[in-house]
Amino acid sequence: MNETLSLLMNHRSIRQFASDPIGEDKLHAIVAAGQMASSSSNVQAYSVIAVTEPGLKRRLAELAGNQAYVEQCPAFLVWCADLHRLHYCAELHAPGEATFEDSAENLLVATIDAALAAQNAAVAAESLGLGIVYIGGIRNRIAEVSELLGLPDRVYPAFGMCVGVPAQEPMLRPRLPLEAVLHRNRYDAGKTAGQVERYDETMSAYLRERTGGRQDTPWSKQMADRLAKPTRMHMKPFLEEKGFLRQ
Amino acid sequence: MNETLSLLMNHRSIRQFASDPIGEDKLHAIVAAGQMASSSSNVQAYSVIAVTEPGLKRRLAELAGNQAYVEQCPAFLVWCADLHRLHYCAELHAPGEATFEDSAENLLVATIDAALAAQNAAVAAESLGLGIVYIGGIRNRIAEVSELLGLPDRVYPAFGMCVGVPAQEPMLRPRLPLEAVLHRNRYDAGKTAGQVERYDETMSAYLRERTGGRQDTPWSKQMADRLAKPTRMHMKPFLEEKGFLRQ
Numbered sequence: 073m074n075e076t077l078s079l080l081m082n083h084r085s086i087r088q089f090a091s092d093p094i095g096e097d098k099l100h101a102i103v104a105a106g107q108m109a110s111s112s113s114n115v116q117a118y119s120v121i122a123v124t125e126p127g128l129k130r131r132l133a134e135l136a137g138n139q140a141y142v143e144q145c146p147a148f149l150v151w152c153a154d155l156h157r158l159h160y161c162a163e164l165h166a167p168g169e170a171t172f173e174d175s176a177e178n179l180l181v182a183t184i185d186a187a188l189a190a191q192n193a194a195v196a197a198e199s200l201g202l203g204i205v206y207i208g209g210i211r212n213r214i215a216e217v218s219e220l221l222g223l224p225d226r227v228y229p230a231f232g233m234c235v236g237v238p239a240q241e242p243m244l245r246p247r248l249p250l251e252a253v254l255h256r257n258r259y260d261a262g263k264t265a266g267q268v269e270r271y272d273e274t275m276s277a278y279l280r281e282r283t284g285g286r287q288d289t290p291w292s293k294q295m296a297d298r299l300a301k302p303t304r305m306h307m308k309p310f311l312e313e314k315g316f317l318r319q
Numbered sequence: 320m321n322e323t324l325s326l327l328m329n330h331r332s333i334r335q336f337a338s339d340p341i342g343e344d345k346l347h348a349i350v351a352a353g354q355m356a357s358s359s360s361n362v363q364a365y366s367v368i369a370v371t372e373p374g375l376k377r378r379l380a381e382l383a384g385n386q387a388y389v390e391q392c393p394a395f396l397v398w399c400a401d402l403h404r405l406h407y408c409a410e411l412h413a414p415g416e417a418t419f420e421d422s423a424e425n426l427l428v429a430t431i432d433a434a435l436a437a438q439n440a441a442v443a444a445e446s447l448g449l450g451i452v453y454i455g456g457i458r459n460r461i462a463e464v465s466e467l468l469g470l471p472d473r474v475y476p477a478f479g480m481c482v483g484v485p486a487q488e489p490m491l492r493p494r495l496p497l498e499a500v501l502h503r504n505r506y507d508a509g510k511t512a513g514q515v516e517r518y519d520e521t522m523s524a525y526l527r528e529r530t531g532g533r534q535d536t537p538w539s540k541q542m543a544d545r546l547a548k549p550t551r552m553h554m555k556p557f558l559e560e561k562g563f564l565r566q
Contacts, residue, residue: 221506
């Protein structure tokens with residue numbers, strides 16, 4: 073196994089960080105690596121905000137559901153799907169003319185661009201000995217997060233990412249069996265039940281070990297509970313208001 | 320610069336492949352690395368279909384806008400945002416009960432999960448000496464692609480990825496200036512104009528070099544033209560029909 077594969081296979085999310093800052097050189101290396109990810113037709117429809125001000129991190133930690141590591145990490149990166157820059161280009165060359173920037177297609181393009189860049193950045197950070205955790209919680213109170221960070225129309229914060237020197241070494245979390253996510257030539261819905269059952273056993277064993285036997289809810293039950301709850305139902309109206317997903 | 324950073328910084332999309340198959344061991348390594356990417360609350364809401372049947376690749380190449388490399392590559396991976404597996408879990412534990420799986424939030428969760436996994440897989444493939452190119456073109460005729468691959472409700476093909484041994488070595492494509500995508504603590508919309516202007520110069524020079532002077536349309540003009548055209552306007556109704564984005 074080469075060095076890069078070994079790094080990828082050893083990823084775990086880090087939620088405790090040393091106080092060391094990450095330094096301008098490393099931040100540049102991380103974001104530059106993010107930029108080298110593919111982008112749909114080279115639109116590069118994303119931005120990243122490196123939040124290092126303690127007061128701002130503290131407020132974001134609260135808004136993300138009181139996740140202490142958002143405040144504790146030396147740099148909190150907010151990855152945004154960004155059509156603002158493209159809108160600027162349209163206004164530059166065809167001022168006032170109608171565009172189709174607010175389509176569902178462009179929401180996906182910008183969101184996927186942001187995610188590809190972020191994952192490259194995550195791998196780059198880990199290759200430098202840093203640890204990361206993604207924070208979807210910034211979508212909990214997304215309007216307040218957007219205002220706090222001064223996001224213009226056509227930009228939404230897709231997720232955050234804590235970056236810093238790891239101060240813990242968590243267990244690797246087992247993934248679904250490979251054959252649960254990998255299909256050959258056509259989607260095989262017939263294998264879902266068996267694969268979910270296998271993963272339930274794996275995850276319950278993992279949870280028992282990690283919690284000293286206090287927790288072993290099957291994965292499928294956690295997922296069922298999750299789908300049954302209304303989660304971030306404000307996203308659709310929020311995105312529409314910000315200039316996404318109108319058509 | 321470490322080996323992984325060097326790999327990330329040297330990414331270029333490959334559109335010509337040798338005829339060598341990629342082999343089961345490498346396919347497994349690539350997908351397993353994809354699985355190790357982070358996933359929102361461990362939902363792992365994605366699947367990947369490895370298409371190797373020549374007739375199927377040929378048809379997908381046509382549906383993606385006659386992109387020959389989709390047929391030529393030994394393995395065409397179709398990365399899907401997948402809520403089918405989670406829906407199965409809900410039905411298993413609370414049959415017939417209402418869920419919120421069709422929210423905009425869950426569309427984003429599944430799309431981001433698919434993109435993070437795909438980018439890890441892309442990095443893994445490149446670390447093994449393979450080349451890749453992302454194919455957004457499978458969204459051109461997404462209903463036909465979905466039917467061809469037998470995708471059930473609550474699964475949509477987000478993008479494809481050609482994988483194979485590279486038979487070309489394209490130039491590195493310059494990205495936006497780092498400061499165009501990286502903001503500090505708050506979004507700085509004031510710098511957009513200057514950064515776009517800088518990148519226009521860079522990209523025009525790159526295009527002139529790559530095309531022997533035949534092409535040098537500024538990037539901002541390409542983006543303006545792109546936004547002015549209706550692109551894949553079927554995505555919103557298609558996603559709604561498939562069980563996404565209804566609330």
